[in-house]
Amino acid sequence: MSFPFKPKIIGWETTKRCNFQCLHCGTPAGAPRENELNLEECLSLCDQIAELGCEVLTLSGGEPLMHPHWDKIAIRLKEKGVEPYMISNGYYLEENVDRMCSTPLRRIGLSLDGNARIHNEIRQNPESYERAVRGAKRARDKGIKVGVVSHVSRMNLDSLDEMYSLFCQIPIDFWQVQITFMAGRMKEHTDSVLAPEDLPRVAQFLEKVRAEKKIMVCAGDNLGYYSRYDIADKPWKGCHAGRWVLGIESDGTLKGCLSLPGEFREGNIRQKSLRELWEDRNLFKLNRYFEPEDLGPHCRDCEKKLDCRAGCKVTAFCTTGSAFDNPYCLYRVEKSIPS
Numbered sequence: 001m002s003f004p005f006k007p008k009i010i011g012w013e014t015t016k017r018c019n020f021q022c023l024h025c026g027t028p029a030g031a032p033r034e035n036e037l038n039l040e041e042c043l044s045l046c047d048q049i050a051e052l053g054c055e056v057l058t059l060s061g062g063e064p065l066m067h068p069h070w071d072k073i074a075i076r077l078k079e080k081g082v083e084p085y086m087i088s089n090g091y092y093l094e095e096n097v098d099r100m101c102s103t104p105l106r107r108i109g110l111s112l113d114g115n116a117r118i119h120n121e122i123r124q125n126p127e128s129y130e131r132a133v134r135g136a137k138r139a140r141d142k143g144i145k146v147g148v149v150s151h152v153s154r155m156n157l158d159s160l161d162e163m164y165s166l167f168c169q170i171p172i173d174f175w176q177v178q179i180t181f182m183a184g185r186m187k188e189h190t191d192s193v194l195a196p197e198d199l200p201r202v203a204q205f206l207e208k209v210r211a212e213k214k215i216m217v218c219a220g221d222n223l224g225y226y227s228r229y230d231i232a233d234k235p236w237k238g239c240h241a242g243r244w245v246l247g248i249e250s251d252g253t254l255k256g257c258l259s260l261p262g263e264f265r266e267g268n269i270r271q272k273s274l275r276e277l278w279e280d281r282n283l284f285k286l287n288r289y290f291e292p293e294d295l296g297p298h299c300r301d302c303e304k305k306l307d308c309r310a311g312c313k314v315t316a317f318c319t320t321g322s323a324f325d326n327p328y329c330l331y332r333v334e335k336s337i338p339s
């Protein structure tokens with residue numbers, strides 16, 4: 001019998017190196033990992049990724065444009081049938097657009113988290129917004145689809161309308177909005193983390209801008225679930241980490257999802273092949289063997305629990321210490337307020 005799970009969607013931290021020290025970075029990135037994969041290992045990994053049935057892979061970081069071989073990786077992936085995307089902070093994008101055009105990479109997401117002032121404050125760099133926007137314009141001029149990924153916190157909650165209008169002016173092709181959770185450097189800024197009760201305000205905003213259809217707007221995995229607001233293209237069916245999603249750190253360490261913290265590291269491709277690790281029935285247990293009894297107090301009596309399984313594992317774990325107890329739930333919060 002063939003193995004029941006396949007890493008169709010992969011996030012690959014090509015390097016942990018980053019030119020920024022963002023206040024909310026969950027990794028937290030800055031210096032590269034001690035023993036990051038070399039080019040030969042990266043290309044072999046591309047082949048293994050394709051062989052395992054991956055469809056879409058996002059080159060991430062750190063800052064992937066600081067990886068010396070991001071272009072060779074993108075080319076190899078596409079040659080093997082995997083669609084490469086990239087998430088970047090955009091600082092080095094403008095000067096890399098021609099290089100990008102020499103690869104099959106035709107879609108990039110930029111992390112923009114506010115108007116110029118707020119974004120630069122979060123990034124701790126005075127030029128970060130302007131440079132990302134210049135890069136976005138040049139990339140679009142060259143036919144690359146450009147989107148924005150924004151993390152919502154108390155730092156930018158009041159600026160969502162302004163961000164929307166700025167992003168429409170750039171312009172961009174898509175906008176993904178998710179909430180900032182308490183990981184990495186954000187643990188030093190706990191006052192800025194949203195409360196679950198703030199979620200309906202974000203959802204209401206998303207419903208409004210989705211209806212305008214100026215750009216494609218979607219909610220990230222941790223802004224759920226089963227909301228009365230129209231924020232999702234399809235109903236939430238549980239976290240896919242380790243089932244249909246895989247994360248790879250820059251030294252070859254695997255996790256069910258790249259955003260999961262170190263507690264969820266499963267093995268390293270330097271020790272065994274990617275297939276051996278993925279198909280090991282003793283690994284990636286987080287979502288492969290769900291038992292409703294594992295659910296914590298926020299979720300155990302919920303009528304959606306069998307489908308939802310406590311939503312985003314990262315957000316739940318970073319908030320409660322249990323991947324199966326998630327207070328960041330629109331469904332739960334909305335039930336407590338009149339419609």
Ligand code: SF4
Binds near residue numbers: 303304310330331
């Ligand atoms: S209460 Fe928990 S199980 Fe129910 S919808 Fe919310 S996150 Fe999912």
Ligand code: SF4
Binds near residue numbers: 238239258260315
């Ligand atoms: S942990 Fe969260 S972000 Fe990662 S796959 Fe699961 S729902 Fe998505």
